[in-house]
Amino acid sequence: MTTRIVELRRGILKKNDELAAGLRQSYSAAGVLVLNLVSSPGTGKTAFLEWTLRELKARGSRVAALVGDLETDNDARRLAASGAPVRQINTHGICTSTQR
Amino acid sequence: MHELSIVTSIVETVTESLTAYPGARVLEVRLRVGALASVVPDSLEFCYGIASEGTPLEGSRLVVNVLPVVVHCERCAQDAELDGVQSFRCPRCGELCGEIRQGRELEIESIEIDEMNKVEEIA
Numbered sequence: 001m002t003t004r005i006v007e008l009r010r011g012i013l014k015k016n017d018e019l020a021a022g023l024r025q026s027y028s029a030a031g032v033l034v035l036n037l038v039s040s041p042g043t044g045k046t047a048f049l050e051w052t053l054r055e056l057k058a059r060g061s062r063v064a065a066l067v068g069d070l071e072t073d074n075d076a077r078r079l080a081a082s083g084a085p086v087r088q089i090n091t092h093g094i095c096t097s098t099q100r
Numbered sequence: 101m102h103e104l105s106i107v108t109s110i111v112e113t114v115t116e117s118l119t120a121y122p123g124a125r126v127l128e129v130r131l132r133v134g135a136l137a138s139v140v141p142d143s144l145e146f147c148y149g150i151a152s153e154g155t156p157l158e159g160s161r162l163v164v165n166v167l168p169v170v171v172h173c174e175r176c177a178q179d180a181e182l183d184g185v186q187s188f189r190c191p192r193c194g195e196l197c198g199e200i201r202q203g204r205e206l207e208i209e210s211i212e213i214d215e216m217n218k219v220e221e222i223a
C-alpha cells in the first residue's frame with residue numbers, strides 16, 4: 001500500500017461563491033437592488049414588508065410581491081391586504097436555501 | 101441541514117482532484133473549518149458516510165480541524181484569539197474588534213490517498 005498526502009487547499013463553497021458573484025454581477029448590470037432580510041421568527045419581517053408595500057403603493061410606485069413558502073399562503077394573504085398584486089409559490093417541503 | 105450539500109461538494113471536489121491519481125482510493129480527508137463557518141462537525145461526519153457511498157471516498161476518515169476566531173485589536177495593534185463566537189472583544193484590553201483575521205474558513209486542506217492500484221499497474 002502506497003499512501004500519499006495531497007495538499008488541496010480548495011474552498012468547499014467555491015462553486016457557490018462563483019454562482020453568487022455571477023448573480024451579483026447580473027443584478028448590478030440590470031440595475032436591480034437585491035436585499036436579503038434575515039431575522040428570527042416573529043421579529044417582524046413580514047410586518048416590515050406589509051408596511052413597505054403599503055407605503056410604496058401609497059406613494060404611487062408599481063409594486064408587487066412574490067411569496068415563497070413551504071406549505072401555507074399566510075404571508076401572501078397578509079401582503080395582499082396592501083392591495084398590491086401578490087403571487088404565492090409553495091415548495092412543499094423543499095427549503096429553497098438548500099435546494100441544489 | 102446545509103451540511104449535506106457541503107459534504108456533497110467535498111466529495112465532488114476530491115473526486116475531481118483524483119483524476120491525477122487514477123485508481124487511487126481516499127483514506128482520509130482533512131478539513132479546515134472556521135468557528136464562524138456555521139458548520140456543525142457532527143452533522144458533517146453524519147452526512148459524510150452517506151455522501152461518500154459508492155465513490156472513491158467510501159470508508160475514508162473525515163478529519164475536521166476547527167479553527168478559532170482570530171480578530172485584530174486596533175488598540176493592542178496585534179491579533180487575538182477568541183474563546184467563543186458570542187463576544188468580539190479583545191481578550192487582553194476589552195476593545196471591540198470587528199476585523200476578523202481567521203474563523204470563516206471552509207476548505208479542504210489535504211487528502212491522504214492509497215495509490216496501491218497505480219503501483220500494480222506500473223509493476
